[in-house]
Amino acid sequence: MFEEVGTTTEGDLVINVGPQHPATHGVLHLVLTLNGETIKNVEPHLGYIHRSIEKMSESLTYRQFIYVTSRMDYLSSHINNHACALTVEKGLQIEVPARAQVIRVLMDELTRLASHQLWWGAMAMDVGALTPFFHAFREREAINEIMEETCGARLTMNYICPGGVMIDLHPNFQRKVKEFITLFKSKIDEYDEMVTGNIIFQNRMKGIGLLSKEDAISYGVSGPAARGSGVSCDIRKLYPYEIYGSLNFEEILETGGDCFARYLVRFKEMRQSLSIIEQLIDNIPEGDFQAKTKAVLKLPKGEFYSRVETARGELGVYLISEGGTTPYRVKYRSPGFSNLSALNHMSKGYKLGDLVAIMGTLDLVIPDIDR
Amino acid sequence: MTNEALQETITALIPDTQFETGAEWLTITTDAVAIKPLLTALRQTAGLDFDYLFCLSGVDWKTHFNIVYHLSSTTQRHTVVVKAKVNRDNPEIDTVSDIWRTAEFHELEAYDLFGIIFTGHPGLRRLFLTDDWKGWPLRKDYEDPINMIKL
Amino acid sequence: MFSLEGITDAIYSWLNSTFNPTIALLIEFAIVVVCVIGLFAVLGLVLVFMERKVSAYMQIRLGPNRVGFKGSMQTMADTLKLVLKEGLVPDGADKFLFNLAPFVVMIVAMLILAPIPFARNFQMWDINIGVLYVTAVSSLSVIGILMAGWSSNNKYSLLGAMRSGAQIVSYELSAGLAVLSIVVLTGSLQLSDIVNSQQDGWWIFKGHIPAIISFVIFIIAVTAETNRAPFDLAEAESELTAGFHTEYSGMRFALFFLAEYVNIFIVCSIGAILFLGGWMPFHIGNWEAFNHVMDFIPSSVWFFGKVFFLIFLIMWFRWTFPRLRIDQLLNLEWKYLLPISMFNLLLMTLMAIMGWYF
Numbered sequence: 085m086f087e088e089v090g091t092t093t094e095g096d097l098v099i100n101v102g103p104q105h106p107a108t109h110g111v112l113h114l115v116l117t118l119n120g121e122t123i124k125n126v127e128p129h130l131g132y133i134h135r136s137i138e139k140m141s142e143s144l145t146y147r148q149f150i151y152v153t154s155r156m157d158y159l160s161s162h163i164n165n166h167a168c169a170l171t172v173e174k175g176l177q178i179e180v181p182a183r184a185q186v187i188r189v190l191m192d193e194l195t196r197l198a199s200h201q202l203w204w205g206a207m208a209m210d211v212g213a214l215t216p217f218f219h220a221f222r223e224r225e226a227i228n229e230i231m232e233e234t235c236g237a238r239l240t241m242n243y244i245c246p247g248g249v250m251i252d253l254h255p256n257f258q259r260k261v262k263e264f265i266t267l268f269k270s271k272i273d274e275y276d277e278m279v280t281g282n283i284i285f286q287n288r289m290k291g292i293g294l295l296s297k298e299d300a301i302s303y304g305v306s307g308p309a310a311r312g313s314g315v316s317c318d319i320r321k322l323y324p325y326e327i328y329g330s331l332n333f334e335e336i337l338e339t340g341g342d343c344f345a346r347y348l349v350r351f352k353e354m355r356q357s358l359s360i361i362e363q364l365i366d367n368i369p370e371g372d373f374q375a376k377t378k379a380v381l382k383l384p385k386g387e388f389y390s391r392v393e394t395a396r397g398e399l400g401v402y403l404i405s406e407g408g409t410t411p412y413r414v415k416y417r418s419p420g421f422s423n424l425s426a427l428n429h430m431s432k433g434y435k436l437g438d439l440v441a442i443m444g445t446l447d448l449v450i451p452d453i454d455r
Numbered sequence: 456m457t458n459e460a461l462q463e464t465i466t467a468l469i470p471d472t473q474f475e476t477g478a479e480w481l482t483i484t485t486d487a488v489a490i491k492p493l494l495t496a497l498r499q500t501a502g503l504d505f506d507y508l509f510c511l512s513g514v515d516w517k518t519h520f521n522i523v524y525h526l527s528s529t530t531q532r533h534t535v536v537v538k539a540k541v542n543r544d545n546p547e548i549d550t551v552s553d554i555w556r557t558a559e560f561h562e563l564e565a566y567d568l569f570g571i572i573f574t575g576h577p578g579l580r581r582l583f584l585t586d587d588w589k590g591w592p593l594r595k596d597y598e599d600p601i602n603m604i605k606l
Numbered sequence: 607m608f609s610l611e612g613i614t615d616a617i618y619s620w621l622n623s624t625f626n627p628t629i630a631l632l633i634e635f636a637i638v639v640v641c642v643i644g645l646f647a648v649l650g651l652v653l654v655f656m657e658r659k660v661s662a663y664m665q666i667r668l669g670p671n672r673v674g675f676k677g678s679m680q681t682m683a684d685t686l687k688l689v690l691k692e693g694l695v696p697d698g699a700d701k702f703l704f705n706l707a708p709f710v711v712m713i714v715a716m717l718i719l720a721p722i723p724f725a726r727n728f729q730m731w732d733i734n735i736g737v738l739y740v741t742a743v744s745s746l747s748v749i750g751i752l753m754a755g756w757s758s759n760n761k762y763s764l765l766g767a768m769r770s771g772a773q774i775v776s777y778e779l780s781a782g783l784a785v786l787s788i789v790v791l792t793g794s795l796q797l798s799d800i801v802n803s804q805q806d807g808w809w810i811f812k813g814h815i816p817a818i819i820s821f822v823i824f825i826i827a828v829t830a831e832t833n834r835a836p837f838d839l840a841e842a843e844s845e846l847t848a849g850f851h852t853e854y855s856g857m858r859f860a861l862f863f864l865a866e867y868v869n870i871f872i873v874c875s876i877g878a879i880l881f882l883g884g885w886m887p888f889h890i891g892n893w894e895a896f897n898h899v900m901d902f903i904p905s906s907v908w909f910f911g912k913v914f915f916l917i918f919l920i921m922w923f924r925w926t927f928p929r930l931r932i933d934q935l936l937n938l939e940w941k942y943l944l945p946i947s948m949f950n951l952l953l954m955t956l957m958a959i960m961g962w963y964f
Contacts, residue, residue, distance in 0.1 A: 099761045107844040121765070121932055131583035136567075140594055158924055174479075178895025210844045218665035284836055285928045301506050301529050304557030308599075315529060322532065387478055389510075389525065389536075400510050400525070413593075415512035417525075425560035436765070437931040440844050454583060 091113075096124060103132045107210055107440040110450030111427035112412060114427075114439075121435045126428040134454040141414040146172050146246060146381040154240035156418060157452035159199040160394040162191045165244040170325060170390040171401045172246040175383035181372040184248030185326045190364050191231075191243060192392075193357040194261070198227040199395035200354045203447045207347065208279050210444040211437075212281035216279055223271050226264045230257065246381060248374030261365050265358060272354060280351065293430045296341055303426035307397020307419050308353060309446050312346035313343050314339040319393040333360050335440035343438075346445040380408055396420055396447050456502075456533045457489045465535075466501065468496055475538075480525075482536040490522075490539045491549040497526060497535065498554050506533060508551070511561035513569040515595045519543050520571055524551070541571055550576040568593040608907050610728040638730055642719055646868055653867040654681040658915075659920055663873060664925045685860060694843035696759055701756035708854065708861035710750030715868040717743050721797050722875050725885045725906035729798060736797035737789055740876055741782050744831070747869065748774040751840065754862070755850040766849025769932055770840030774831050776939040781827035783947040784820040786815075787954040788880045801884035806891055808883035815964070816954045821881045823947050830918055830935070832866065835959035836927035874916035877910065882916075885909040 095149045097120075102113040111132035117125040129385055137156060141149040150168040154161035166188055173180060180188075205220030228238040233254040235241035241325030243250050295305065300313040310317045318335040320328040336352040368394035383405035391400045406412040423446050430446075456464070458481040465472055465483065469516035472493070475482040485493055497505045520541040527534040541548050550573040552559040562573045563582040570591035573579060581588060590597055597603075617637070621630040655670070655678060662669025670677030695704055721736040723729040733739055748771055755767020789795060792803045793815055803809075809817050830837035841849030851862045878884055885905035889897045930938065956962075 097765075099765075107845060129582075130953050131581075131585075134583040136592060208928065212838070212842065212844065213927060214661075215665050218667060222666060226561075242691075279928075282928060283737060284930055287934055288928060288931060299556070302556045303562075304508055304555065306509070317529070389479065391509075398509060402510060402512055402523070402525070404514060413514050415510065415514075415523075417510040417512075421560060421564070422557050425557050429556070435931055435933060437839075437842065437845050437929070 095119065101141055101439075107443060108450070109206060109448065112424075112448065112450050112453070116436070116439070118436060121437075123431050123434055123436065123439055126431050126439070128424055128427065131374065133451050135451075136383055137455045138416065141411055142412060144409070145409050146383060149414065150245065151240075151242045153416070154242055155451060156329050156416065156455055157394055157396060157399070157420065157449050159202060159240055160192075160195050160396065162188075162195040162242045162243060163367060163392055163394040164399060165242065167390055167394075167399050167401045169244045170392065171388045171403045172383065174380060174388045174390055175283050175386065175403070175405060176246070178247050178375050178377060179247055180326070181375055182369045183264040183371040184228075184328075184373050184375070187249050187373060188244055188370075189326050189328065189331075190261075190361060191235075191241075191249075193360045193364075194227050194230065195241075197354055197357045198224050198231075199363075200350050200357070200413065201227075203350060203395070203444075204275060204354075206256050206277070207441075207444040207447075208285075210440045211285060213279065213282075213285070216275070219271075219275070219278065223264075223268055226260075226267060230260050230264065233257065233260070245298055245374070248372065249378040250374075252336075252373045253368070258365055258368070261361060265362055265365070268358060272358070276351070280347075286344065288437075288441055289347055289424045289445075290342060292343045292438045293435060293445065294341050294348075295426060295430050298314060299426070299429060300341070303429065304422035305397070305421060305426050307393065307395070308336075308349040309346050309397065309423050311336055311349045311446070312338050313341040317398065317399055319391050322358060323391055325390070325392060331360055331363060343441050343445045350445075350447070380409055382407065383411075394419055396449065396452065397423060400446070416455055418452045418455060420446075420448050420450075421455075424453055456531055458533075461503075461533055461535060464500075465497070468500060468503075469493060471501070478536070478576045480534045480536050482538060484540070487522075487539050487541045487548040490537070490560035491551070494524065494537065494551050494554055502531070504530050506530070508554075508557055509560075511558055511565065513565040513571055513593065515569065515593065517543075517595055518595075520546055520569060522548055522565065522571065546571040547574055548572075549574055552576055567591075570594065609904060610725040614647045614728060616661075641811040642716055642730075643716070646716065646864065649871050650867050651681045651685070653871065653917065654684075654863075656917070657867075657924075660918065660921045661925045663679045675790050688860040689857055689859075691856035694853075697757040699853065700759070701759035703753045704853075705858070707750050707754035707757060707859045710753060711747050711865040712750075712861045714743060714747040714750060714866045715872065717746075718872045719868075721886055722872070723798055723801055723879065725904070728885075728906070731888075732796065732798050735795045737795045737800070737880075738787055740872075741778070741785060744869075744872070745774065745778050747865070751850050754854070758850070758853040760853050762848075763837055763847045763850050763852050766840045766842070766846045766852070769846075770833060770850060771838065772932070773833070773839060773935060775877070776936055777827045777830040777837075777943075780823050780939060780943040780947045781831060783951050784824035784827065785876070785880060787816065787947075787951050790951070790954050790958045791817075793866075793958075797879055797884070801879055801886050804883040804886045804889075806889055808881065808886070808888070810881040813954070814957065816950050816957060817881065819950045820947065820954070821877070823943055823950070824877055824881070825916070825919065826943065827939075828877065829923060830939070832869045832873055832920075834866075834870065834920055835924040836929050838924075838929060839932055839935060842929055870917055870920060871913065874913045874920065875909070877916050878912035883908075884912075937948040 099116045101107040101116055103111040113234040115127040137152050138153055150165050153168050156164050201224045201288040203219045205217035208216035231241055232238045234257055235243040295313045297314045300310045301317050306317050314337055321335045324408040333356045336349045338349050385407040386405055388403045391398055399419055400417030402415040403411050404413040431442050461481050462474055473484045475484055497503055505526040505528050507527050507529050514521040522539045524537040527596045562576055564605045565571050566579050567584055621633055630846045659669045670680035673679040673683045691938050695701055718740055720731040721733050721739055751770045755763040788809055792800045810821050833840045887900035887908050
């Protein structure tokens with residue numbers, strides 16, 4: 085069914101990793117060409133969870149199409165919704181109330197934390213340590229409960245709508261988030277002790293999957309994966325949206341370019357997200373949580389592009405409107421898709437076991453790649 | 456660099472460049488034939504340094520296709536949008552995967568969903584859909600009686 | 607005082623007084639076979655349950671807790687399920703080797719049980735080259751694994767089997783050298799002699815630092831030999847799905863699974879015999895009163911206590927460490943463990959000659 089992969093010479097082993105494989109965390113299909121244990125070529129075959137979200141968006145109204153994107157990168161569904169809402173707001177030139185902006189940013193950062201927690205657990209599991217996964221899920225559960233209370237859902241929240249957020253925060257929100265902050269502050273040090281310092285883990289990570297700064301830019305890698313190579317690409321810093329411009333947080337940059345650098349970036353980002361939440365949780369302004377919008381939204385003719393920083397990198401929403409109630413064309417520039425394009429380059433010459441570590445540090449979410 | 460300055464620099468570089476105004480970013484419209492020299496110039500000219508192709512999308516305008524390149528520079532922090540018009544009957548355009556490696560994947564996506572052939576691409580194949588899929592789903596005239604429900 | 611020795615003696619004398627010696631011997635064989643199979647099943651159940659509870663404790667979960675008292679019957683239920691499942695043979699597999707492989711692994715595990723002294727004078731076969739026998743037979747299990755990997759007609763299985771082969775062959779060396787260092791001290795290959803030589807203290811205490819080094823090397827090497835994490839490359843779940851037993855299902859899979867746990871038991875009992883005195887109670891030199899109190903605890907309890915302590919240690923490794931990569935694994939063996947254990951053996955020999963141990 086598949087064409088010949090790269091140049092296979094005698095003694096090469098062509099092996100299918102996926103679509104069902106424990107390391108791909110979804111339905112990614114990689115055709116590997118191995119020489120012994122050494123990787124010669126990686127060819128991704130996608131589409132096992134392709135749902136044509138771009139085509140679907142063309143027949144959904146501006147209120148509806150936002151929620152399909154929750155299913156793209158399901159681990160940062162808030163941020164996906166946020167990106168779409170920003171595009172629509174850009175078109176309609178709606179001013180989002182201050183309260184809604186703070187709520188959105190809070191939710192974004194909670195989502196980012198939850199996503200990074202899951203990544204941390206899954207990453208450790210990929211390199212063979214099963215225990216951290218359960219520890220990560222214990223803390224993630226606290227975030228999920230906060231989400232459930234306010235948004236009514238735990239994974240695909242569909243909380244953000246054009247003009248603000250759907251409903252106001254739950255009365256328990258502030259208390260629970262504060263509880264979570266105190267809980268997680270002690271746990272994150274535990275995470276550090278449990279995995280980061282482990283000598284086997286460091287040996288598995290250091291010097292593996294090298295990606296130079298130039299290559300990272302050329303391959304369009306974004307998010308923590310690119311920041312591990314020293315590329316400053318945090319949209320929250322470079323092109324601030326909502327209230328990110330007025331917040332005090334650091335863009336984490338590491339220059340190693342290897343798996344360990346990417347690991348450290350993500351790990352330190354958890355602390356940054358925590359500090360953003362801390363800054364905001366006591367300063368949620370009073371007021372409307374939603375701007376007044378018409379029942380049926382009609383964007384003016386034109387093209388709108390908005391960029392946000394998801395847990396995996398830069399998500400771009402490119403929306404073309406012909407003036408109707410539905411978009412003419414929506415293109416999602418998903419971070420996973422571009423990051424995946426660097427996988428072949430990054431994993432050539434490393435061992436099969438390293439591929440798993442590299443994929444782990446890229447933090448691929450397959451629905452995000454396939455859309 | 457601001458949009459105006461950018462426009463001046465690019466005009467100085469390639470005199471007959473057409474610009475669209477009114478959008479957030481400076482937009483250049485061009486033809487499929489002229490795309491390669493233009494993008495190469497944008498990538499390589501010092502001061503422009505568009506080294507980061509962050510989005511490549513196809514658009515079906517029923518009369519023609521557009522390939523939209525969103526370029527930005529990680530050193531200069533400016534952004535430009537390039538729109539290339541592609542003939543609908545004979546959809547062919549030069550690949551830019553040798554300028555930006557990420558284009559390799561994005562072009563596969565555009566090929567898979569729009570049927571636009573990127574000449575010079577290292578391995579054009581169906582990326583999302585099965586190898587024997589008929590048609591190009593994101594084209595506006597794509598019909599699928601089973602999976603598409605017309606409202 | 608409870609003693610397994612009494613039971614065996616009673617059976618032995620009763621059989622010999624009732625039947626003629628040949629028939630008595632045959633009946634003894636039958637009893638031993640039944641006992642070994644029974645031990646196998648019980649060990650499998652107990653160790654799987656223990657592993658699940660230990661991992662649950664480390665992973666802040668409860669573990670199995672529905673079937674039986676505190677979930678103790680869970681492994682029984684799982685085994686029942688595996689027995690009832692269809693054992694599939696993949697297309698293009700070498701049927702004969704595919705079916706043979708789990709039994710090879712299993713039989714090897716059974717064979718090593720023979721010379722192990724479970725309690726005072728409770729041993730199936732007190733062979734005078736016990737240590738040699740154990741090291742020789744245990745290296746056979748790699749053949750079963752290679753068979754399984756090759757015959758499955760699956761690339762993952764093949765990769766897993768190849769990894770396993772490289773790993774077991776390499777780590778056999780340092781395990782062997784670690785074992786040898788105790789043989790040097792004892793001057794005997796017979797396991798009962800080794801245990802008896804620890805009458806006045808276990809080798810890990812008597813042998814000073816070299817004995818501790820050999821003990822550590824031994825534990826690392828046997829963890830690798832039994833394909834346990836952090837050396838579980840042969841079945842590295844996130845890389846090779848299940849490695850050499852990817853294609854196995856039903857009872858054939860259960861045999862591999864069982865053999866893994868029995869192998870852990872065996873290597874831990876070898877470790878306990880060599881370094882921790884086997885069934886020998888904790889004795890200190892010539893403290894008569896203390897030694898007497900210790901003697902009061904049955905020898906079988908001492909043996910199983912030590913073995914299960916070592917098993918717990920190995921389980922602890924599994925649930926805390928990430929996995930090594932194949933080249934790191936081989937580097938660890940050939941560049942670190944092997945030179946250290948060779949040097950250690952020299953040191954040990956010097957110690958034995960000069961009599962620098964208690």
